[in-house]
Amino acid sequence: KDLSLLRQALGLHGIKLPAMDLTGTTHIDDGLYKANLLLQQGGGSLALDGWYNCRTDAYRANLDAHRFVVSNFLPLDSVLSLTARAEAEGRGYDLFPRSTRLQAVLDVPSGHYGSLDLGNLHLDGNLSRSTCWVNFYSGGKVLNADGCVEVYLDRNKIDSASFSFDMRGLDLYALGVIKQPFKASMTMH
Numbered sequence: 001k002d003l004s005l006l007r008q009a010l011g012l013h014g015i016k017l018p019a020m021d022l023t024g025t026t027h028i029d030d031g032l033y034k035a036n037l038l039l040q041q042g043g044g045s046l047a048l049d050g051w052y053n054c055r056t057d058a059y060r061a062n063l064d065a066h067r068f069v070v071s072n073f074l075p076l077d078s079v080l081s082l083t084a085r086a087e088a089e090g091r092g093y094d095l096f097p098r099s100t101r102l103q104a105v106l107d108v109p110s111g112h113y114g115s116l117d118l119g120n121l122h123l124d125g126n127l128s129r130s131t132c133w134v135n136f137y138s139g140g141k142v143l144n145a146d147g148c149v150e151v152y153l154d155r156n157k158i159d160s161a162s163f164s165f166d167m168r169g170l171d172l173y174a175l176g177v178i179k180q181p182f183k184a185s186m187t188m189h
Contacts, residue, residue, distance in 0.1 A: 014076045018042065031055040044068035044081065060089040067110075083110040083119075095127065096153050102127040116142050116174060130154065144169040164189045 024037035034051040046068050050061030063086045070079040090102035108121040118140055125134040130153040137146040147165035151158055165188045173181040 014074065016073055016075050018072045024048075042069040042072050056091060057093065058091040062087050080112040080114070081110070082108070082112075084108040090127070095132070096130070096156055098130050100127060101129075118142065142171045142174050143167070 018041060020039055020041035022037065022039050024035065026037075027034040031054045032051060033054070035048060037048045039046040044065070044067040047064045047066075048061065050059065050063075052059045063084075065082045065084045068082050070082055085107045086105065088102065088104040090100070090104075092100035094100055102125070104123075104125050106121075106123040108119055110117075110119040111121070112118065120139040122137040123134065125132070131150070132153065133148065133150040135146075135148050138144060145165065145167040147163065149161065149163040151161045153159060165186075167184070167186050170184045172178045172184060
């Protein structure tokens with residue numbers, strides 16, 4: 001029950017390990033590692049389903065957080081609760097080879113950082129044949145914006161890049177940057 005010795009041995013200072021339930025299955029066979037895990041704690045849950053093939057460096061992972069209370073694990077951080085879905089599928093980790101590929105999605109319908117509501121956030125990206133792009137959307141009260149970045153890679157360097165960003169609203173007062181209410185907007189290409 002007392003995990004303080006484990007935290008100390010692993011160097012997990014500032015991290016709390018509260019009582020939780022972890023269930024699931026794992027499977028290892030000829031270089032293929034699979035896991036389907038469910039962690040439940042404090043009325044929230046975190047589910048992981050994925051696999052990794054160490055022979056080909058191919059992987060797929062789905063992570064679902066439902067009302068997961070992050071501050072129960074990181075009491076010194078301001079992230080409170082999170083409902084989010086992340087998916088990633090690809091092959092390879094080095095960005096520059098043309099054989100590396102990745103498709104990834106992050107959706108955050110609900111997230112709280114301190115008193116800020118950072119929900120309604122979406123990111124998706126793709127890396128294929130040395131071309132990488134990322135789309136971003138936030139429809140929240142603190143940040144209402146969308147954007148896109150496209151990068152062309154060549155061997156061991158970035159060949160070219162382009163981006164567009166449309167910020168319809170940024171609440172600098174809510175972020176604590178300024179003392180008087182002020183909202184900003186801008187467009188960049």
